[in-house]
Amino acid sequence: MERNPDIRRDYVVKMLYKKYDVVVIGGGLAGLRAAIEAQSQGASVLIVSKLHPLRSHSGAAQGGVNAPLANNPDSKDDSPEKHCFDTIKGSDYLADQDAVEIMTSSASEIIYELEHWGCPFSRTDDGRIAQRPFGGAGFPRTCYGADKTGLYMLHTLYEQVIKHSIDVITDFMVTFLIVEDNTCYGLMGIDMAQGRLETIVARSVIVATGGAGRIYGKTSNALTSTALGMAIAYWAGVPLKDMEFIQFHPTGIISKHILMTEGCRGEGGHIVNKDSKRFMEKYASKLMELAPRDIVSRSIATEIEQGRGFVYPADGSGYVHLDMRHLGSAKIMERLPGVRDICLDFLGIDIIKEPVPIQPVQHYTMGGIDTDINGTTVVNGLYASGECACISVHGANRLGGNSLLETLVFGRRSGDAAAQYARAQRQKSYLPQSAINSLSKFYESHFRKIAQSSGKEKHIVLKKELQETMDRYVGIFRAGADLQIALDKVRTLKNRFKYLFAPATGLKFNCDITCHLELEAGIDVAEAIIVGALKREESRGSHSRRDFPNRNDTGFLKHTLCYYNPKGEIKVSYKPVTITKYQPEERKY
Amino acid sequence: MTEFRVFRFDPEKDKVHCFGTYEVPWEKGMTVLEGLWYIIDNIDGSLAFRSSCRAAVCGSCAMHISGERWNGKYRLACNTLIEKLLANGEGTITISPLSHLPIYKDLVVDMTNFFRHYESIKPYLIPSQTPPQKEFIQSPKERKKIEQSIDCILCGACYGSCPVAGTNPDYLGPHSILKTLRFYNDTRDTAKKERLSLIGNNKGLFRCHSIFNCQICCPKDLDPAGAISQMKMKLIFQKIKGLMGLG
Numbered sequence: 061m062e063r064n065p066d067i068r069r070d071y072v073v074k075m076l077y078k079k080y081d082v083v084v085i086g087g088g089l090a091g092l093r094a095a096i097e098a099q100s101q102g103a104s105v106l107i108v109s110k111l112h113p114l115r116s117h118s119g120a121a122q123g124g125v126n127a128p129l130a131n132n133p134d135s136k137d138d139s140p141e142k143h144c145f146d147t148i149k150g151s152d153y154l155a156d157q158d159a160v161e162i163m164t165s166s167a168s169e170i171i172y173e174l175e176h177w178g179c180p181f182s183r184t185d186d187g188r189i190a191q192r193p194f195g196g197a198g199f200p201r202t203c204y205g206a207d208k209t210g211l212y213m214l215h216t217l218y219e220q221v222i223k224h225s226i227d228v229i230t231d232f233m234v235t236f237l238i239v240e241d242n243t244c245y246g247l248m249g250i251d252m253a254q255g256r257l258e259t260i261v262a263r264s265v266i267v268a269t270g271g272a273g274r275i276y277g278k279t280s281n282a283l284t285s286t287a288l289g290m291a292i293a294y295w296a297g298v299p300l301k302d303m304e305f306i307q308f309h310p311t312g313i314i315s316k317h318i319l320m321t322e323g324c325r326g327e328g329g330h331i332v333n334k335d336s337k338r339f340m341e342k343y344a345s346k347l348m349e350l351a352p353r354d355i356v357s358r359s360i361a362t363e364i365e366q367g368r369g370f371v372y373p374a375d376g377s378g379y380v381h382l383d384m385r386h387l388g389s390a391k392i393m394e395r396l397p398g399v400r401d402i403c404l405d406f407l408g409i410d411i412i413k414e415p416v417p418i419q420p421v422q423h424y425t426m427g428g429i430d431t432d433i434n435g436t437t438v439v440n441g442l443y444a445s446g447e448c449a450c451i452s453v454h455g456a457n458r459l460g461g462n463s464l465l466e467t468l469v470f471g472r473r474s475g476d477a478a479a480q481y482a483r484a485q486r487q488k489s490y491l492p493q494s495a496i497n498s499l500s501k502f503y504e505s506h507f508r509k510i511a512q513s514s515g516k517e518k519h520i521v522l523k524k525e526l527q528e529t530m531d532r533y534v535g536i537f538r539a540g541a542d543l544q545i546a547l548d549k550v551r552t553l554k555n556r557f558k559y560l561f562a563p564a565t566g567l568k569f570n571c572d573i574t575c576h577l578e579l580e581a582g583i584d585v586a587e588a589i590i591v592g593a594l595k596r597e598e599s600r601g602s603h604s605r606r607d608f609p610n611r612n613d614t615g616f617l618k619h620t621l622c623y624y625n626p627k628g629e630i631k632v633s634y635k636p637v638t639i640t641k642y643q644p645e646e647r648k649y
Numbered sequence: 650m651t652e653f654r655v656f657r658f659d660p661e662k663d664k665v666h667c668f669g670t671y672e673v674p675w676e677k678g679m680t681v682l683e684g685l686w687y688i689i690d691n692i693d694g695s696l697a698f699r700s701s702c703r704a705a706v707c708g709s710c711a712m713h714i715s716g717e718r719w720n721g722k723y724r725l726a727c728n729t730l731i732e733k734l735l736a737n738g739e740g741t742i743t744i745s746p747l748s749h750l751p752i753y754k755d756l757v758v759d760m761t762n763f764f765r766h767y768e769s770i771k772p773y774l775i776p777s778q779t780p781p782q783k784e785f786i787q788s789p790k791e792r793k794k795i796e797q798s799i800d801c802i803l804c805g806a807c808y809g810s811c812p813v814a815g816t817n818p819d820y821l822g823p824h825s826i827l828k829t830l831r832f833y834n835d836t837r838d839t840a841k842k843e844r845l846s847l848i849g850n851n852k853g854l855f856r857c858h859s860i861f862n863c864q865i866c867c868p869k870d871l872d873p874a875g876a877i878s879q880m881k882m883k884l885i886f887q888k889i890k891g892l893m894g895l896g
């Protein structure tokens with residue numbers, strides 16, 4: 061019986077939309093920067109996004125974006141080389157050094173460009189872009205607009221999209237890439253406003269769908285940061301790289317897990333345990349609270365484990381305090397008004413008068429869709445950039461402020477590369493018949509299944525179990541036995557997923573169906589995270605194995621690649637890290 | 650327990666809207682948005698609403714919310730605590746979509762008109778000279794002039810609350826005028842005259858009847874009404890300058 065009449069095959073191949081040279085999936089910073097670049101290269105460009113671009117999670121970024129502008133009196137001696145070295149050391153030497161060099165040498169110029177487009181950065185007394193200290197950086201290098209940097213950057217880029225009249229389709233959830241003979245011809249998805257399946261044809265496609273934090277329960281990420289964007293590329297044959305490297309941010313507020321930016325510590329905030337002691341002096345005596353995030357998060361977790369934290373009764377989890385009282389109300393109101401509002405709204409705490417209860421929360425996926433320095437994937441015509449991609453510039457641990465920079469630098473590069481590729485394909489036909497056939501196949505395998513589903517499982521139950529598994533067994537500290545439990549659990553979930561039931565009918569803003577698809581993606585991507593973590597028998601950056609506490613450069617100075625295998629176990633292979641100037645050393649702060 | 654009364658309407662299936670009622674268990678610190686998700690996850694997966702950041706920064710979740718203790722107001726579901734709406738921990742919370750915009754489904758509205766107005770005011774920096782090699786110089790004092798208006802998240806609460814926007818779909822809306830002020834006051838921008846002419850007309854400044862709903866409801870505590878009066882003053886000033894042959 062067909063319960064979902066809107067899921068009809070004739071919608072799939074109707075193709076109501078125009079054909080484009082470049083279609084960008086996602087309207088966050090990476091997607092917008094890519095689109096602006098591709099259009100400036102003469103390509104016809106469409107941005108398709110499940111959210112209006114201004115609702116993207118980039119807008120929630122608070123602390124700032126790194127560039128060695130040397131505007132702060134304390135950063136006179138800063139340079140692209142020093143930014144490059146800090147990033148590589150921060151990555152625990154897993155970042156590709158050629159990629160990092162590209163990022164840090166373009167940083168200043170791309171930030172000036174954004175400023176020329178109107179981005180309202182905070183200012184130094186002499187009217188230059190203001191910069192604050194951030195973790196793992198030798199100089200105050202993080203350009204900021206109060207604690208709303210992401211919001212200002214996102215609005216600025218969207219303003220350019222308006223100025224250049226780039227086409228945008230919103231409320232469109234992409235669920236499938238059309239790939240035939242290792243070439244991408246477009247995509248398919250749900251037009252949620254119209255309530256139907258739709259196909260968009262393109263010469264090249266850029267995936268810029270952001271992070272996958274919602275695989276975890278305790279995460280700073282938006283409700284919409286699900287793994288679906290990474291999964292569509294993974295399902296289409298592109299490996300996911302270095303997925304085991306998940307960043308836990310030291311300071312998420314208890315209960316809601318909303319972020320307190322690293323800027324809180326950059327401006328001088330302290331982290332203290334229940335004895336009011338600044339314990340970071342034990343773990344990173346030089347940089348203290350401004351050590352890289354992996355180190356600070358591990359230190360907090362250790363303090364809690366050893367009984368020097370507080371206990372949050374609602375869920376029994378441990379926490380410590382982020383204390384900003386000594387900064388004074390003037391500085392807080394000028395530099396950190398947003399986080400003050402968050403604490404007032406959600407905890408009823410005024411950071412001017414009280415310390416904030418915080419605990420480490422999932423924050424960032426260092427890994428992602430495997431690309432080269434131009435966003436190119438192994439599938440012709442398919443590109444990726446932003447948090448969903450892994451180039452890799454962050455290696456095993458990202459430094460705060462480098463992600464926003466990455467979205468700009470590599471968003472621009474992927475836009476350029478996709479436009480060049482599309483130009484070279486101009487003589488060829490858009491969509492070969494064989495690709496249309498594969499579309500129908502996908503329709504059969506996916507949507508019919510949902511339309512006719514009759515099982516008893518509910519997506520919310522499976523999602524909660526997935527999140528609890530990841531929180532518990534694939535967190536800050538890991539161990540082989542725990543990871544095996546997680547893997548078994550995820551594989552059971554995969555099986556139970558077949559019996560999922562989506563009671564709501566229709567495709568119009570139907571959460572039963574979108575949650576269904578996002579859950580499937582979450583399970584598959586979680587599996588890649590766990591498999592990568594299990595096989596990496598060493599500790600490096602954010603990946604900290606209790607059973608293998610040391611870094612092992614002979615065995616594991618290499619990137620993990622996970623390939624999707626519809627018929628069985630994930631295939632794993634490795635590729636070397638690109639080392640140019642900096643040989644791996646012990647990482648001390 | 651509290652009762653959520655939620656506006657339900659699917660224009661393709663229903664002739665008129667109705668309110669669905671749902672029993673939602675709650676605890677201290679729970680938000681209206683979490684209540685809506687509770688309904689999707691446990692009672693009715695067909696309920697439609699928008700949300701993303703759950704931290705009052707993305708602007709997805711503006712809707713009309715009223716409870717026992719607070720009068721109804723357009724606000725963000727994600728930073729509205731249930732406890733603040735209820736009198737003795739019990740009672741009903743009523744939720745409707747943003748007004749003046751076509752409904753896609755339930756609480757999800759079609760924001761096209763809202764964004765079309767915003768886009769019509771040329772919401773992007775129009776700088777004069779070819780840009781300097783580094784950044785434009787702007788002192789902290791100069792930046793202060795844009796400090797409020799850059800924080801607008803375009804959630805639409807002001808637009809939904811404005812009765813003029815309801816009777817005049819062509820009215821640019823408080824958000825568009827606030828955004829005009831944002832660029833007008835930016836020392837790097839050079840299109841002051843053009844900006845005034847884009848809103849100094851019957852669709853813009855002169856449509857506003859100074860009802861101040863926008864000022865009362867802005868979830869970010871911004872002042873669109875103040876922006877409208879400031880822009881009116883600037884327009885008058887420019888007209889006078891014109892009459893005196895100085896403009």
Ligand SMILES: Cc1cc2nc3c(=O)[nH]c(=O)nc-3n(C[C@H](O)[C@H](O)[C@H](O)COP(=O)(O)OP(=O)(O)OC[C@H]3O[C@@H](n4cnc5c(N)ncnc54)[C@H](O)[C@@H]3O)c2cc1C
Pocket residue numbers: 085086087088089090091108109110111112113115116117118119120121122123124125126209210232233234235268269270271280281282285288289319321423424445446447448460461462463464465467
């Ligand atoms: C709370 C927080 C604070 C942060 N602060 C900082 C900071 O101070 N400095 C820093 O450098 N980094 C920071 N980060 C990290 C940084 O913000 C993100 O990594 C970055 O913004 C990601 O940008 P993006 O363009 O890749 O993705 P996003 O901004 O997440 O955009 C993803 C886009 O893809 C669309 N999309 C997703 N899936 C689909 C689909 N299936 N179909 C169609 N569209 C889809 C969405 O609608 C959205 O438009 C922070 C992150 C968080 C969570």
Ligand code: FES
Pocket residue numbers: 699700701702703704705706707708709710711725726727728
């Ligand atoms: S969900 Fe983003 S503002 Fe409410």
